[in-house]
Amino acid sequence: MTVKQISVFVENKIGNLAEVTKILADAGINLCAISLADTKNFGVLRLIVDDSYNAATALKEHGFIFSITPVLAVSVPDVPGGLYRILTLLEDNGINLEYLYDVNSQKMDSACLIFKVERPEDAGKALTKHQVHLLCQEDLKSLI
């Protein structure tokens, strides 16, 4: 139900982000979704990739610090109120949304958003119960 997100610690220094992307490129990893959150001194790079295991191995070999976080890939109907309906479902179930970012793909009719929520399993159940479509890791891979 959830997909694996890799969150990488990136110090705020010129070239650091480029280095992460180079390591992934060298390992033949394709990016499905990417988002960068930053503070004054450091950033957290959030990635969803086609091969999480190999990506994690490559990052580890190069001494990067990261964590794997379960997130939801939610298909959001591309109509007014599409996102509103989903957020309402989460709210009704008392689930807090920590952050979201989108998966950019031309191959879909609807939008796809990555949701980081407090209780991903519960959130997933609450959404699917109301016919919200969740994408799995394989689905995301096929979008690239």
Next chain:
Amino acid sequence: MGNYFQPEIECASREQIKAWQDERLVKQVKHVYEHVEMYRQRMDEKGIRPDDIRGIEDLHKLPFTTKDDLRDQYPYGLLAMPLSDCVRIQSTSGTTGRRVVAFYTQHDIDLWDECCARAIVAAGGTKEDVVHVCYGYGLFTGGPGLNGGSHKVGSLTLPMSSGNTDRQIQFMTDLGSTILCCTPSYAAYLAESIIERGLRDKIQLKAGIFGAEAWTEEMRHDIEEKLGIKAYDIYGLTEISGPGVSFECEAQTGMHVNEDHFIAEVINPKTGEVLPDGEKGELVFTSITKEAFPLLRYRTRDICILSHEKCSCGRTHVKMTKPLGRSDDMLIVKGVNVFPSQIETVLLNKGYPANYQIIVTRVNNSDNLEVQVEMTPEMFSDSLSAIAEKEKELVSALKAMLGIYADVKLVAPKTITRSEGKAVRVIDKRNLYQN
């Protein structure tokens, strides 16, 4: 000729000074031998009897005292008087967080105040002056020392303590402060704030007595020019009494040690051998008049040069240079003593690796302390707020340990510079010591 608080002492002949030192040292050695177990043991170990010390020629026979001794003897081990005769404590940070506590009898307070009074008078202070003290008050000796000295001189004393720049400037202009006492970096900050507010014409300062941290000649000129004053250096340490162990006269060619109370030596920090005038080494003090907390040959870790050359001010007491460096790794940041080991203690207590680097900078004459810590997988989390929370926790733990704010920066693993396999713990970019 200059201004003296006690001309008969400050300008006494060298013979007279030696006679005082001989007599007081002999008495002091007996006092500590009788009342301080650590000294009694150390002298016994070296086979020295109090009777063997007949004058300052015998000083070199006595054991040294180090900051570690003060830490090990905390709190009462070095106390040489009944607690009921003590009236005050002051305190400073120790090497690994345990503080050093110094005790004072009323006699000890009086002699300390007297030393500070000499410094104030040397800077042109009289009973007509308004002495503005914005050193911190409390456990730190800066505020209480200059406050007491100013009372002895009979000047109107403004016990401002540190901080609240607006109020400092308001009192300075409204009450016509004439002598400013604070750290040089705060003086520089005040000078800029006064100029920014367009109040340069409203202040009546004529002199400043600045100490508790290293400062350069450039900084002195900058402060003197901006405030239109003459800036005097003052030196001291809590272990020996506080500010006023030595002070600068109008010649500004070194600080006169108050030799009737403190005997100064310079030693080779590695061998302990006493060095002659003009040679650079570690400054060592013996307090010969203090009752409650007398120290024999206390190693200050400050690197200095002593000079007995005749001073144009008329004072005869030996002069020491500004500290030219340290023989240990202590840093003085914002006037506060900081040991890298204290920072390490906090990191380890909080579960961080001892992989850190301390970076000290001075921006606009104000010190900034940054602690860089390498991120670990255990510390890392996808949530920015969780990381920020950890950073905040570390900042407050460091504040509690050091007494000053330190910026915490989490850096990528293995990025802290290592030379020959050993991490460089401290990078001081201030270039404070002129050699």
